[in-house]
Amino acid sequence: MNSSRENTKLHYLVRQPKIKTTNPPLIILLHGVGGNEQNLFSFANDLPDNFLVVSARGPLTFGPESFAWFQVNFVDGKPQINEQQAEAARVTILDFIEDLKHELTFDEKQVYLIGFSQGGIMSYSAALTAPEKIEGIAVISGRLLPEVKPLIADNKRLEKLKVLVLHGRQDPVLHLPYALEAVTYLKSKEMTPEFKSYEGGHSINKQMIDDINIWLGK
Numbered sequence: 001m002n003s004s005r006e007n008t009k010l011h012y013l014v015r016q017p018k019i020k021t022t023n024p025p026l027i028i029l030l031h032g033v034g035g036n037e038q039n040l041f042s043f044a045n046d047l048p049d050n051f052l053v054v055s056a057r058g059p060l061t062f063g064p065e066s067f068a069w070f071q072v073n074f075v076d077g078k079p080q081i082n083e084q085q086a087e088a089a090r091v092t093i094l095d096f097i098e099d100l101k102h103e104l105t106f107d108e109k110q111v112y113l114i115g116f117s118q119g120g121i122m123s124y125s126a127a128l129t130a131p132e133k134i135e136g137i138a139v140i141s142g143r144l145l146p147e148v149k150p151l152i153a154d155n156k157r158l159e160k161l162k163v164l165v166l167h168g169r170q171d172p173v174l175h176l177p178y179a180l181e182a183v184t185y186l187k188s189k190e191m192t193p194e195f196k197s198y199e200g201g202h203s204i205n206k207q208m209i210d211d212i213n214i215w216l217g218k
Helices: 037-041 083-103 118-129 146-151 176-188 206-217
Strands: 002-006 011-015 026-030 052-056 060-063 066-068 072-075 078-081 111-116 136-140 162-168 194-198
Touching (some): 011 037, 026 037, 026 118, 037 052, 037 111, 052 083, 083 118, 111 118, 118 136, 136 206, 162 176, 162 206
Parallel strands (some): 026 052, 026 111, 111 136, 136 162, 162 194
Antiparallel strands (some): 002 011, 011 052, 060 066
16 A cells, blocks of 8 residues: 655655565665656565555655755866755755654654665665664665764774665766765775676666565665
């Protein structure tokens, strides 16, 4: 059963677990800039049957059906972000998780974020700064914001956080080195991220979803 909901923080879509359990694990899907909660929700039925799946809409409206987590401009091919908006979005996502506890039933110790592009950026930002709230993140075609590094938790707090990094080798928007830099940084924090690259550009493919399912199954 799918449904659309609104809470004080964000509008979201819900796919109930296909296998009924009292306390299902939770996946929160975070879309990219200019997208909306329907984008990643199109993959919701391909995700494991035992999970509750929520797809959240970014807080900034760019146009009809077009939303984002923060404004970004590409200057000389490099992304320049609105830092205040990115920080507000990070806090909003963490508050959103708290709000969901009063609206849906799920295992608070098994919360996963799956983000594409800007949603992947937000997955890093939320999980690395508040690892107690999040069990794992899968980042598709994202990057780790240098601006968030001063807020990142210490190595001890991060040791249980699971990270899967997925990136297209020909990504023309956020180039592959962004993924490699993030993986190197996470390893410097004594973490063990999994990294996979794919033929293709700035997009999600079936193989990525299959690899996320394998990762979630572990």
